[in-house]
Amino acid sequence: MTADADADADADARHARKMAARKAAQDRKMADKTDRQGLVIVHTGAGKGKSSSAFGMILRCVAHGMPCAVVQFVKGAWDTGERRLLTGHFGDLCQFHAMGEGFTWDTQDRARDIAAAERGWRMAQALIRDPDIRMVVLDEINIALRYGYLEADEVVAFLRAEKPPLNHVVLTGRNAPEALIEAADLVTEMTLVKHPFRAGVKAQPGVEF
Template sequence: MTDDINAQHNEKMRRLKAQRDVLMTHKTQEKGLIMVHTGDGKGKSSSGFGMIMRCIGRSMPCAVVQFIKGNWETGEKTLLREHFAEECRFFVSGEGFTWETQDRAADIAAAENGWKIAQEQILDPEIQFVLLDEINIALRYDYLDIDEVTRFLLEQKPHMTHVCLTGRNAKPELLEIADLVTEMKLIKHPFRDGIMAQNGVEM
């Protein structure tokens, strides 16, 4: 019985590998990707920072431009600034979430400053990956012009530079130009049960 199951499994995997090998012969192009992580579930920024760590592991110079979150002391910011400052540039633009600042003019100014920094990092020939953390929030509230952002990404981003944009409610214009879109779906969250954000999990 076990030998039969093993034989069937091995034959199935052999066929799968053959199909995969044929598929991969046509996947020969390389390009810098525009990636969007959105949705109401947790993990958008976490995934973006996971790619930052991959870049560091691959000796790919990278940069983070963090919108909205302001002076939140997060684990990823501490780690990157204290241990990987040469490998990854880290910029913070914003004074906190919009419900905390309660100052639209200041929020717009901070977002515009962040976008200016973002463009500089994307255009820098040394940088291969740029994470625009929570920029979707700035776009959602029209702190930034979505047409300007999409036009820049399409027309001025270097061909081999990767850019990842995170945050809820990504605008349709951004989804349209993206090469990769991932939607994080909320199924269950401890915040709903009165549990505050936890170090190492959310900060």
């Protein structure tokens, strides 16, 4: 063998030993992990992608044949791509409830916003209680919590007491309250680095909706 071939063989052997050690360590980590647990998942932060990530999980549920549901707390009558896709092609697996009436600066009516949020929360409670619905996404509920349209402690108490043990609930929106973050099993904060809106570019189909 040439010197280069010997060097390649040594590098391959070192890589194999390293990967074997990593696999053994990973196997030890996995040994005490439970196979199944319903999760409370929070997507928050100022960056884009909170709802997009939640809808990605909904599509995974659909692909696995798992019944799921979406309750939108802000995007009421918006004609979004996710709404078209899920209601038009997967309505047998995914319930879609657009309960909001737009952003608070659109309605400019606090009582109306509170009433819409309460309707959405009642719908969400019914869906979460159903053990056959494996995932419920509460899209932009954190906005309702931030403005005091719903009480964070009430939402957390309900999730702890009534969510079926193997079912998942995903709550999206910036400014998630600390009580919800503390209660969640998985929390992801989307960080804003750059956004085209700051350069004068409006929301676009396929990107934002």
